[in-house]
Amino acid sequence: MLRTTLAGLLAHKLRLLLTSVAIALGVGFIAGTFVLTDTIEAGFSRSFSADADRVDVAVTPGDGGKGEERPTVSPAHLAKVRAVPGVAAAEGLVRGTAALVGKDGKTVGDLPTTGVSIHQGKLNRSTITSGTAPRTGQAVLDENTARIRGFAVGDTISVLDSARKTRSFALVGLFDVGVDQQLAYTGAVGFDPETAREMTGEKGFVELDVLAADGVAPDRLRDAVAAALGKGYEVRTGEQLAADLAAANGANSRLLTVGLLLFGLVAMLVAALVIYNTFTILVAQRAREMALLRCIGATKRQIFGSIVLESAVVGLISSALGLLVGLGLGAGALAVLDAMDVSLPTGTAALAPRTIVIGLVLGLLVTMAAALLPARTATRVAPIAALRTQVEEHTFRTGMVRAIFAGLFLLGGLGATVAGLVMDPGEVALLVVMGGGCLTFLAVVVLGPMIVRPLSAFAGWLPARLFGVPGRLAVANSRRNPKRAATTTIALTIGVTLMTLLSVLTGSIRMTYGSQLDEQFPVDFVLATQEGDSTMPHSIAAELRSRPELASVVQIRGAEARLGEDRVDAGAFEGPFDVTTVSGSMRGFTAGSVAMADRLAEERAVKPGDQVALTTPKGGTVALRLVAVYDGSASRIPPLLVPVPAFEEYFGEVGDAQIMVNVADGVAADRARVAVEAAGQAYPTVRLLSSTELRSEFDQAMDSQLMVLAGLLGLAILISLLGIANTLSLSVHERTRESALLRALGLTRPQLRRMLTVEALVLGLIGALVGVTLGVVFGWAAIQTMVADPLFDLPVQQVSSFVVLSGLAGVVAALLPARRAARASIVGSLASG
Amino acid sequence: MTLTEVRRAAPDAVVARGLTKVYGEGDAAVHALRGVDVTFATEAFTAIMGPSGSGKSTLMHCLAGLDTVSGGSVHIGDVELTGLGDKQLTMLRRERIGFVFQAFNLLPTLTAEQNIRLPLEIAGRQADQVLFDRVIDTVGLGDRLRHKPAELSGGQQQRVAVARALISKPQVIFADEPTGNLDSRSGAEVLAFLRTSVRELGQTIVMVTHDPLAASYADRVVFLHDGLLVSELSQPTPQSVLDTLLTLEA
Numbered sequence A: 001m002l003r004t005t006l007a008g009l010l011a012h013k014l015r016l017l018l019t020s021v022a023i024a025l026g027v028g029f030i031a032g033t034f035v036l037t038d039t040i041e042a043g044f045s046r047s048f049s050a051d052a053d054r055v056d057v058a059v060t061p062g063d064g065g066k067g068e069e070r071p072t073v074s075p076a077h078l079a080k081v082r083a084v085p086g087v088a089a090a091e092g093l094v095r096g097t098a099a100l101v102g103k104d105g106k107t108v109g110d111l112p113t114t115g116v117s118i119h120q121g122k123l124n125r126s127t128i129t130s131g132t133a134p135r136t137g138q139a140v141l142d143e144n145t146a147r148i149r150g151f152a153v154g155d156t157i158s159v160l161d162s163a164r165k166t167r168s169f170a171l172v173g174l175f176d177v178g179v180d181q182q183l184a185y186t187g188a189v190g191f192d193p194e195t196a197r198e199m200t201g202e203k204g205f206v207e208l209d210v211l212a213a214d215g216v217a218p219d220r221l222r223d224a225v226a227a228a229l230g231k232g233y234e235v236r237t238g239e240q241l242a243a244d245l246a247a248a249n250g251a252n253s254r255l256l257t258v259g260l261l262l263f264g265l266v267a268m269l270v271a272a273l274v275i276y277n278t279f280t281i282l283v284a285q286r287a288r289e290m291a292l293l294r295c296i297g298a299t300k301r302q303i304f305g306s307i308v309l310e311s312a313v314v315g316l317i318s319s320a321l322g323l324l325v326g327l328g329l330g331a332g333a334l335a336v337l338d339a340m341d342v343s344l345p346t347g348t349a350a351l352a353p354r355t356i357v358i359g360l361v362l363g364l365l366v367t368m369a370a371a372l373l374p375a376r377t378a379t380r381v382a383p384i385a386a387l388r389t390q391v392e393e394h395t396f397r398t399g400m401v402r403a404i405f406a407g408l409f410l411l412g413g414l415g416a417t418v419a420g421l422v423m424d425p426g427e428v429a430l431l432v433v434m435g436g437g438c439l440t441f442l443a444v445v446v447l448g449p450m451i452v453r454p455l456s457a458f459a460g461w462l463p464a465r466l467f468g469v470p471g472r473l474a475v476a477n478s479r480r481n482p483k484r485a486a487t488t489t490i491a492l493t494i495g496v497t498l499m500t501l502l503s504v505l506t507g508s509i510r511m512t513y514g515s516q517l518d519e520q521f522p523v524d525f526v527l528a529t530q531e532g533d534s535t536m537p538h539s540i541a542a543e544l545r546s547r548p549e550l551a552s553v554v555q556i557r558g559a560e561a562r563l564g565e566d567r568v569d570a571g572a573f574e575g576p577f578d579v580t581t582v583s584g585s586m587r588g589f590t591a592g593s594v595a596m597a598d599r600l601a602e603e604r605a606v607k608p609g610d611q612v613a614l615t616t617p618k619g620g621t622v623a624l625r626l627v628a629v630y631d632g633s634a635s636r637i638p639p640l641l642v643p644v645p646a647f648e649e650y651f652g653e654v655g656d657a658q659i660m661v662n663v664a665d666g667v668a669a670d671r672a673r674v675a676v677e678a679a680g681q682a683y684p685t686v687r688l689l690s691s692t693e694l695r696s697e698f699d700q701a702m703d704s705q706l707m708v709l710a711g712l713l714g715l716a717i718l719i720s721l722l723g724i725a726n727t728l729s730l731s732v733h734e735r736t737r738e739s740a741l742l743r744a745l746g747l748t749r750p751q752l753r754r755m756l757t758v759e760a761l762v763l764g765l766i767g768a769l770v771g772v773t774l775g776v777v778f779g780w781a782a783i784q785t786m787v788a789d790p791l792f793d794l795p796v797q798q799v800s801s802f803v804v805l806s807g808l809a810g811v812v813a814a815l816l817p818a819r820r821a822a823r824a825s826i827v828g829s830l831a832s833g
Numbered sequence B: 001m002t003l004t005e006v007r008r009a010a011p012d013a014v015v016a017r018g019l020t021k022v023y024g025e026g027d028a029a030v031h032a033l034r035g036v037d038v039t040f041a042t043e044a045f046t047a048i049m050g051p052s053g054s055g056k057s058t059l060m061h062c063l064a065g066l067d068t069v070s071g072g073s074v075h076i077g078d079v080e081l082t083g084l085g086d087k088q089l090t091m092l093r094r095e096r097i098g099f100v101f102q103a104f105n106l107l108p109t110l111t112a113e114q115n116i117r118l119p120l121e122i123a124g125r126q127a128d129q130v131l132f133d134r135v136i137d138t139v140g141l142g143d144r145l146r147h148k149p150a151e152l153s154g155g156q157q158q159r160v161a162v163a164r165a166l167i168s169k170p171q172v173i174f175a176d177e178p179t180g181n182l183d184s185r186s187g188a189e190v191l192a193f194l195r196t197s198v199r200e201l202g203q204t205i206v207m208v209t210h211d212p213l214a215a216s217y218a219d220r221v222v223f224l225h226d227g228l229l230v231s232e233l234s235q236p237t238p239q240s241v242l243d244t245l246l247t248l249e250a
């Protein structure tokens, strides 16, 4: 039996290949995920240990109390450490904000650059890649920032100190931030330790690095340092530090792994469907062969075994192939990340034993499981079938069981969806709706063979009219085996459903937030500082008010206060601003009163008329009357508002955190922009955002997210296309005689090709139509559970492009099978079968 | 000038001269046809007979333009087949040739009636309603026209195939063992139908068979042996065909 199976496989290399590619892509994606994250993780731990090698003992501050600022180690403690016997040298690392000013006079980047201390001698942990380490009056820049901002060694650079005064430094070198994600993200300026403290205004150190004297073991020194410092500090050897950093980083990359694996599993599911379908068709086609085997004495078990064995061989070969694909995908992703300047450690991609085992086992299991049902069908072939000549047509009758199952799934799915919709928006509701979506999808899978016929009539309506006889024959063919057509298209449906869901979600979220932006901020420009905690002088707002081009200017100030025990961001606004009240009224908003955002009021369980106790730096604890609760969903107003005079009384003189500007009617946007820019020109940290810029920033972020997700889903779609190609080529094989007959009756080669192409087109369209419907419905349901008062946006262009692309993809999938069919000689085909 | 008149003017529907067909090359070469000269008259029912492997199907395929010839020439009416490209051959088949095969004659997705109309649809021609009604009448399927082939008996399927071949008024119909898969009663019905088509509709039919009884329905029988035309009979009876076969075997 084994030999028969293997001989059969070898005789049909092509069908083996197509099936293999489907499973190999699925396994490849999963293996590639592991290769990628393994390589990144290994790279990180390598650079962590290389970094920590230069240090014998490291001291970091403990966790610190709740609500406190980032804890640091004080200079006094550095002195203590230096006094510990066995310490050869000790340095404190300074890290804090030191905003680099770009060539346009404005601070660079979305966030201010980070200032760090660079130490001379052995304890220097930064890699100076060109030039020298900085001394007094000098600075170094990280390579990336220097390149992007156009600075070179020898230039003079301006950096804002802690008082936001501009200071100049000679740029003497460039350094590499290694795998430090924070520095890579913000960009970094390096100073000598003294200057670094001055510039950042940081009084303490984020870390102390200690070098042991000759002959002192690191762990002994660690104990001695720990004893000298007492509680509240974490003292580790360099080795421990590296290990801890690597572990913390590992948790991050595991998140990435899980996320990617989800997409891998979708791909595997699609591959399983493709395999299931392929084996089903093969079993149907080889019914006579198997009946012959039964005639000459093979048992049902042997038949079953031979199919399962075939699937095992296919599964094993393709999983092995998949591992290679994974290696390539992983290496490719690394290369892409590298090219995109993502600061990740480089390393060679490699297959870990764990990856190999998971890939092989998963591929093997999925393939064999997908072949089980077809194998069981094969055992039902009666020996007498060997003697029948005409291949039976696969008529499909709706079974009771099928109808009941479909009904149950559908009821459950719709029930769960409705339940989720009724709930308050939130994670639970979303999960319930998604569960409902999965059940509904199952219902569609079960119903598939029943709905394929009407759907093919619908999807085939136009092609049948456009493509004449070949078109009509194709539409008839697409529905002749509903079960097969359903399985083939369901594979595509999965990908299209998820794509549509994503695009509806993205569109709706964009629209919802966009309208919130418009509603809450009917403003044209917002002025804000680069750093959240610094402010703008009131003179800017005064200057803006004097401009005839501008219609209204609203200043918003913010400061930290306490409400009972809890920290709260308090604020005040000045200028024509309409607060959207939910309850109460802003009319009584005078001294002694306060207004709150809805969320905060709910949290504190207070309503208009209640008294609240606000503790402020200058005003002490005051009892205030809550007069209004307002819609706080727009993030730009602070959650607690007091009138301006009261604010000044409580917090003293505080600059503006934001200034919102409206342009006067009839003033061109660029002229208004010049006016607003002029007002902020003198202040490097002040940045100007226009509402259209805000919108487009938000849109861009959403778009790039959608692109990445769509790219990841693309694989599932690619696999389902292999499924269509596979089904089609097996069908073509099955219908060799039919094609020959049509050719004899006068169908030309191009017409025969067109017939098969239209069939694939119709299959693709059916898959897409079902997918788009499910995706739109559940995208709509999902958005209802994600935000309150959502707007629904159907990105018609995107969604219809999915339908068109699916159809086209079907056409592409048909290329090879159609070519093969058209090339076959009529006489040869008539003789076969 | 009607089509019938054209056919009268051209006495022979199909003419083959020095036809040879070789499969394979070198040592493995099989000479299926070794110089066949044969003529099939218009409005006649001719049977091609011969033992299995004598080249009957090969001859039919070459005459119908389904396969290329190795040597010699074939004319369908005034058209020379040899040297035509695939596209021209396809058009020729559409317009001048009808087929009935031994099995798998019908598209399973179409009803009997749709199958019958298929050649016209492919050619983009209108059905001659008078002819259609007559054919339907002769085929004797009546209420079964809306059924799919799977719901028809073997004999009914073959009659549908003959009706389909008739509907486009081809210059010649080629039938390869049309009764090979049928029981004798169904076979007799199909053969009677073929003969009626010749007598009443003026159709030209060339039928390949190895059954003497089937051959006796024809007006004339030609005998193939080892790729050569060896004998022929006019107004055959089952007995005379059998006798001729026996002399050939000897």
Ligand SMILES: Nc1ncnc2c1ncn2[C@@H]1O[C@H](COP(=O)(O)OP(=O)(O)O)[C@@H](O)[C@H]1O
Binding pocket: B023, B024, B030, B031, B032, B050, B051, B052, B053, B054, B055, B056, B057, B058, B059
């Ligand atoms: N495609 C082919 N390749 C090689 N030999 C063939 C092929 N088709 C037919 N033959 C050979 O040509 C000869 C005639 O075959 P055929 O025309 O099918 O005979 P018949 O129909 O009279 O039984 C036989 O010897 C057969 O083996």
Ligand SMILES: [Mg+2]
Binding pocket: B056, B057, B058
């Ligand atoms: Mg034959």
